[in-house]
Amino acid sequence: MADEVLGVSVGRVVTFTKQITARDVELFAEASGDDQPLHLDDATAKRSRFGQRVAHGILTAGVISAAIGTRLVPDGIAIYLGQTLQFQRPVMPGDTITATLEVTALDTERRRATLSTTCANQNQETVLTGEAQVLLDALRDD
Amino acid sequence: MADEVLGVSVGRVVTFTKQITARDVELFAEASGDDQPLHLDDATAKRSRFGQRVAHGILTAGVISAAIGTRLVPDGIAIYLGQTLQFQRPVMPGDTITATLEVTALDTERRRATLSTTCANQNQETVLTGEAQVLLDALRDD
Numbered sequence: 071m072a073d074e075v076l077g078v079s080v081g082r083v084v085t086f087t088k089q090i091t092a093r094d095v096e097l098f099a100e101a102s103g104d105d106q107p108l109h110l111d112d113a114t115a116k117r118s119r120f121g122q123r124v125a126h127g128i129l130t131a132g133v134i135s136a137a138i139g140t141r142l143v144p145d146g147i148a149i150y151l152g153q154t155l156q157f158q159r160p161v162m163p164g165d166t167i168t169a170t171l172e173v174t175a176l177d178t179e180r181r182r183a184t185l186s187t188t189c190a191n192q193n194q195e196t197v198l199t200g201e202a203q204v205l206l207d208a209l210r211d212d
Numbered sequence: 213m214a215d216e217v218l219g220v221s222v223g224r225v226v227t228f229t230k231q232i233t234a235r236d237v238e239l240f241a242e243a244s245g246d247d248q249p250l251h252l253d254d255a256t257a258k259r260s261r262f263g264q265r266v267a268h269g270i271l272t273a274g275v276i277s278a279a280i281g282t283r284l285v286p287d288g289i290a291i292y293l294g295q296t297l298q299f300q301r302p303v304m305p306g307d308t309i310t311a312t313l314e315v316t317a318l319d320t321e322r323r324r325a326t327l328s329t330t331c332a333n334q335n336q337e338t339v340l341t342g343e344a345q346v347l348l349d350a351l352r353d354d
Contacts, residue, residue: 088245097243101236102274106281108289117351127292128277132244135270139248147250150269153297209259
Protein backbone atom coordinates (compact mmCIF):
# COMPACT_ATOMS: atom_id res chain seq x y z
CA MET A 71 0.00 0.00 0.00
CA ALA A 72 2.19 2.85 -1.25
CA ASP A 73 -0.45 5.53 -0.82
CA GLU A 74 -0.80 4.92 2.87
CA VAL A 75 0.90 6.39 5.92
CA LEU A 76 0.65 4.58 9.28
CA GLY A 77 -2.62 2.99 8.21
CA VAL A 78 -4.15 6.19 6.82
CA SER A 79 -5.16 6.56 3.16
CA VAL A 80 -7.45 8.85 1.18
CA GLY A 81 -11.10 7.92 1.71
CA ARG A 82 -10.60 6.66 5.25
CA VAL A 83 -13.62 7.62 7.39
CA VAL A 84 -13.74 7.56 11.20
CA THR A 85 -16.37 8.72 13.65
CA PHE A 86 -16.54 9.56 17.35
CA THR A 87 -19.81 10.02 19.25
CA LYS A 88 -20.21 11.71 22.61
CA GLN A 89 -23.04 13.20 24.60
CA ILE A 90 -22.16 16.73 25.74
CA THR A 91 -23.58 16.93 29.24
CA ALA A 92 -24.12 19.98 31.45
CA ARG A 93 -21.18 18.69 33.49
CA ASP A 94 -18.98 18.60 30.38
CA VAL A 95 -19.85 22.26 29.76
CA GLU A 96 -18.83 23.08 33.33
CA LEU A 97 -15.57 21.12 33.01
CA PHE A 98 -14.75 22.91 29.76
CA ALA A 99 -15.50 26.28 31.36
CA GLU A 100 -13.01 25.48 34.12
CA ALA A 101 -10.35 24.07 31.78
CA SER A 102 -10.51 26.97 29.31
CA GLY A 103 -11.49 29.88 31.55
CA ASP A 104 -14.56 30.59 29.37
CA ASP A 105 -17.21 31.10 32.05
CA GLN A 106 -19.58 33.14 29.85
CA PRO A 107 -23.00 33.01 31.57
CA LEU A 108 -24.67 31.98 28.28
CA HIS A 109 -23.13 28.55 28.90
CA LEU A 110 -23.50 28.33 32.68
CA ASP A 111 -26.38 30.42 33.96
CA ASP A 112 -30.02 29.67 33.18
CA ALA A 113 -31.29 33.20 33.93
CA THR A 114 -28.82 34.86 31.53
CA ALA A 115 -29.25 32.18 28.89
CA LYS A 116 -33.04 32.71 28.93
CA ARG A 117 -32.44 36.33 27.86
CA SER A 118 -30.43 35.20 24.80
CA ARG A 119 -31.71 34.31 21.33
CA PHE A 120 -31.37 30.62 22.27
CA GLY A 121 -33.67 30.85 25.30
CA GLN A 122 -31.58 28.27 27.13
CA ARG A 123 -27.97 27.34 27.92
CA VAL A 124 -25.81 26.34 24.97
CA ALA A 125 -22.53 24.44 24.91
CA HIS A 126 -19.30 26.25 24.01
CA GLY A 127 -18.57 25.95 20.28
CA ILE A 128 -14.98 24.98 20.99
CA LEU A 129 -16.21 22.12 23.19
CA THR A 130 -18.07 20.72 20.18
CA ALA A 131 -14.80 21.07 18.26
CA GLY A 132 -13.32 18.90 20.99
CA VAL A 133 -15.33 15.96 19.66
CA ILE A 134 -13.45 16.38 16.36
CA SER A 135 -10.23 16.42 18.39
CA ALA A 136 -11.33 13.16 20.03
CA ALA A 137 -11.94 11.52 16.65
CA ILE A 138 -8.55 12.69 15.38
CA GLY A 139 -6.73 11.78 18.57
CA THR A 140 -8.24 8.38 19.24
CA ARG A 141 -9.59 6.97 15.94
CA LEU A 142 -7.73 8.35 12.93
CA VAL A 143 -4.26 6.75 12.91
CA PRO A 144 -4.16 2.97 13.42
CA ASP A 145 -0.36 2.71 13.55
CA GLY A 146 0.71 6.01 15.09
CA ILE A 147 -0.53 9.34 16.33
CA ALA A 148 -1.96 12.49 14.77
CA ILE A 149 -0.41 15.87 15.50
CA TYR A 150 -2.80 18.75 14.93
CA LEU A 151 -1.54 21.36 12.46
CA GLY A 152 -4.72 23.29 11.69
CA GLN A 153 -8.51 23.35 11.80
CA THR A 154 -11.25 25.52 10.34
CA LEU A 155 -14.61 25.67 12.10
CA GLN A 156 -17.95 26.97 10.88
CA PHE A 157 -20.57 26.81 13.62
CA GLN A 158 -23.89 26.00 11.93
CA ARG A 159 -26.32 25.39 14.78
CA PRO A 160 -26.21 25.69 18.57
CA VAL A 161 -25.48 22.59 20.67
CA MET A 162 -27.45 22.30 23.89
CA PRO A 163 -26.29 20.40 26.98
CA GLY A 164 -27.67 16.87 26.60
CA ASP A 165 -27.17 16.73 22.83
CA THR A 166 -25.25 13.76 21.45
CA ILE A 167 -22.64 14.81 18.91
CA THR A 168 -21.08 12.60 16.24
CA ALA A 169 -17.90 13.86 14.59
CA THR A 170 -17.22 12.34 11.17
CA LEU A 171 -13.79 12.70 9.55
CA GLU A 172 -12.85 11.76 6.02
CA VAL A 173 -9.31 11.86 4.65
CA THR A 174 -9.56 13.97 1.48
CA ALA A 175 -5.86 14.39 0.65
CA LEU A 176 -2.59 12.77 1.72
CA ASP A 177 0.99 13.96 1.19
CA THR A 178 2.87 10.70 1.78
CA GLU A 179 6.30 12.33 1.65
CA ARG A 180 5.55 14.96 4.30
CA ARG A 181 3.08 12.61 6.08
CA ARG A 182 0.37 15.26 6.11
CA ALA A 183 -3.33 14.53 5.76
CA THR A 184 -6.25 16.85 5.02
CA LEU A 185 -9.61 15.86 6.54
CA SER A 186 -13.14 17.04 6.10
CA THR A 187 -14.61 17.38 9.60
CA THR A 188 -18.33 17.49 10.31
CA CYS A 189 -20.33 17.27 13.53
CA ALA A 190 -24.03 16.35 13.67
CA ASN A 191 -26.46 16.10 16.56
CA GLN A 192 -28.80 13.24 17.50
CA ASN A 193 -31.36 14.54 14.96
CA GLN A 194 -28.80 14.29 12.14
CA GLU A 195 -28.64 18.08 11.93
CA THR A 196 -25.21 19.42 11.01
CA VAL A 197 -23.91 21.63 13.83
CA LEU A 198 -20.30 22.18 12.77
CA THR A 199 -18.34 21.91 9.51
CA GLY A 200 -14.71 22.48 8.66
CA GLU A 201 -11.41 21.01 7.57
CA ALA A 202 -8.37 19.77 9.49
CA GLN A 203 -4.68 19.38 8.70
CA VAL A 204 -2.72 16.77 10.64
CA LEU A 205 0.80 15.33 10.68
CA LEU A 206 0.85 11.53 10.87
CA ASP A 207 3.63 10.54 13.24
CA ALA A 208 5.10 7.37 14.67
CA LEU A 209 5.92 6.78 18.32
CA ARG A 210 9.51 5.61 18.98
CA ASP A 211 9.99 2.13 20.31
CA ASP A 212 10.68 1.96 24.03
CA MET B 213 -20.41 56.35 17.62
CA ALA B 214 -21.97 55.06 14.43
CA ASP B 215 -19.23 52.54 13.68
CA GLU B 216 -19.74 50.68 16.90
CA VAL B 217 -21.95 47.76 17.88
CA LEU B 218 -22.59 47.05 21.58
CA GLY B 219 -19.28 48.69 22.51
CA VAL B 220 -17.25 46.96 19.78
CA SER B 221 -15.43 48.90 17.04
CA VAL B 222 -12.59 48.17 14.62
CA GLY B 223 -9.22 48.26 16.38
CA ARG B 224 -10.58 47.08 19.73
CA VAL B 225 -8.05 44.74 21.39
CA VAL B 226 -8.77 42.41 24.30
CA THR B 227 -6.64 39.75 25.98
CA PHE B 228 -7.21 36.78 28.26
CA THR B 229 -4.41 34.98 30.11
CA LYS B 230 -4.63 31.52 31.65
CA GLN B 231 -2.19 28.90 32.82
CA ILE B 232 -3.03 25.52 31.29
CA THR B 233 -2.39 23.06 34.08
CA ALA B 234 -2.11 19.27 33.94
CA ARG B 235 -5.51 19.22 35.63
CA ASP B 236 -7.00 21.41 32.88
CA VAL B 237 -5.72 18.89 30.32
CA GLU B 238 -7.43 16.09 32.25
CA LEU B 239 -10.69 18.07 32.53
CA PHE B 240 -10.64 18.78 28.79
CA ALA B 241 -9.99 15.10 28.04
CA GLU B 242 -13.07 14.20 30.06
CA ALA B 243 -15.26 16.97 28.62
CA SER B 244 -14.34 16.24 24.99
CA GLY B 245 -13.64 12.51 25.06
CA ASP B 246 -10.13 13.08 23.66
CA ASP B 247 -8.10 10.80 25.92
CA GLN B 248 -5.15 10.41 23.52
CA PRO B 249 -2.21 9.16 25.64
CA LEU B 250 0.05 11.89 24.19
CA HIS B 251 -1.85 14.28 26.45
CA LEU B 252 -2.34 12.07 29.49
CA ASP B 253 0.35 9.40 29.77
CA ASP B 254 4.01 10.21 30.46
CA ALA B 255 5.35 6.90 29.09
CA THR B 256 3.60 7.30 25.73
CA ALA B 257 4.39 11.01 25.52
CA LYS B 258 8.12 10.28 26.02
CA ARG B 259 8.06 8.19 22.84
CA SER B 260 6.67 11.13 20.81
CA ARG B 261 8.61 13.88 19.06
CA PHE B 262 7.77 16.18 21.98
CA GLY B 263 9.38 13.94 24.62
CA GLN B 264 6.73 14.96 27.14
CA ARG B 265 2.97 15.47 27.53
CA VAL B 266 1.44 18.25 25.46
CA ALA B 267 -1.89 20.03 25.91
CA HIS B 268 -4.68 19.44 23.39
CA GLY B 269 -4.59 22.06 20.64
CA ILE B 270 -8.31 22.66 20.99
CA LEU B 271 -7.84 23.39 24.70
CA THR B 272 -5.48 26.23 23.73
CA ALA B 273 -8.20 27.41 21.35
CA GLY B 274 -10.42 27.47 24.43
CA VAL B 275 -8.41 30.45 25.72
CA ILE B 276 -9.48 32.33 22.57
CA SER B 277 -13.05 31.29 23.37
CA ALA B 278 -12.60 32.71 26.88
CA ALA B 279 -11.39 36.04 25.50
CA ILE B 280 -14.32 36.19 23.09
CA GLY B 281 -16.87 35.05 25.65
CA THR B 282 -15.80 37.16 28.60
CA ARG B 283 -13.90 40.21 27.31
CA LEU B 284 -14.94 41.17 23.78
CA VAL B 285 -18.42 42.70 24.01
CA PRO B 286 -18.92 45.31 26.75
CA ASP B 287 -22.67 45.73 26.18
CA GLY B 288 -23.79 42.29 25.02
CA ILE B 289 -22.59 38.82 24.15
CA ALA B 290 -20.61 37.24 21.32
CA ILE B 291 -22.01 34.30 19.39
CA TYR B 292 -19.34 32.23 17.69
CA LEU B 293 -19.81 31.87 13.93
CA GLY B 294 -16.41 30.58 12.85
CA GLN B 295 -12.75 30.18 13.70
CA THR B 296 -9.58 29.20 11.85
CA LEU B 297 -6.70 27.72 13.82
CA GLN B 298 -3.08 27.21 12.82
CA PHE B 299 -1.14 25.42 15.53
CA GLN B 300 2.40 26.85 15.50
CA ARG B 301 4.10 25.33 18.56
CA PRO B 302 3.18 22.74 21.19
CA VAL B 303 1.77 23.89 24.52
CA MET B 304 2.97 21.93 27.55
CA PRO B 305 1.01 21.58 30.81
CA GLY B 306 2.16 24.44 33.03
CA ASP B 307 2.49 26.95 30.19
CA THR B 308 0.68 30.26 30.60
CA ILE B 309 -1.21 31.25 27.46
CA THR B 310 -2.33 34.75 26.52
CA ALA B 311 -4.96 35.05 23.79
CA THR B 312 -5.00 38.43 22.03
CA LEU B 313 -7.94 39.44 19.85
CA GLU B 314 -8.16 42.46 17.59
CA VAL B 315 -11.30 43.52 15.74
CA THR B 316 -10.21 43.84 12.10
CA ALA B 317 -13.59 44.33 10.42
CA LEU B 318 -17.13 45.15 11.52
CA ASP B 319 -20.39 44.85 9.61
CA THR B 320 -22.61 47.16 11.66
CA GLU B 321 -25.78 46.24 9.79
CA ARG B 322 -25.42 42.50 10.29
CA ARG B 323 -23.61 43.01 13.63
CA ARG B 324 -20.77 40.72 12.59
CA ALA B 325 -17.15 41.22 13.59
CA THR B 326 -13.97 39.64 12.22
CA LEU B 327 -11.12 39.20 14.70
CA SER B 328 -7.48 38.28 14.41
CA THR B 329 -6.80 35.70 17.14
CA THR B 330 -3.31 34.89 18.41
CA CYS B 331 -2.09 32.88 21.39
CA ALA B 332 1.40 33.21 22.87
CA ASN B 333 3.12 31.42 25.75
CA GLN B 334 4.98 32.87 28.75
CA ASN B 335 8.10 33.25 26.59
CA GLN B 336 6.20 35.41 24.06
CA GLU B 337 6.40 32.61 21.50
CA THR B 338 3.36 32.42 19.24
CA VAL B 339 1.67 29.05 19.67
CA LEU B 340 -1.58 29.55 17.75
CA THR B 341 -2.79 31.96 15.06
CA GLY B 342 -6.10 32.33 13.27
CA GLU B 343 -9.19 34.40 12.65
CA ALA B 344 -12.65 34.41 14.19
CA GLN B 345 -16.10 35.51 13.04
CA VAL B 346 -18.64 36.46 15.70
CA LEU B 347 -22.18 37.82 15.88
CA LEU B 348 -22.57 40.65 18.39
CA ASP B 349 -25.86 40.15 20.16
CA ALA B 350 -27.86 41.82 22.90
CA LEU B 351 -29.51 40.08 25.83
CA ARG B 352 -33.22 40.82 26.24
CA ASP B 353 -34.26 42.75 29.31
CA ASP B 354 -35.79 40.64 32.05
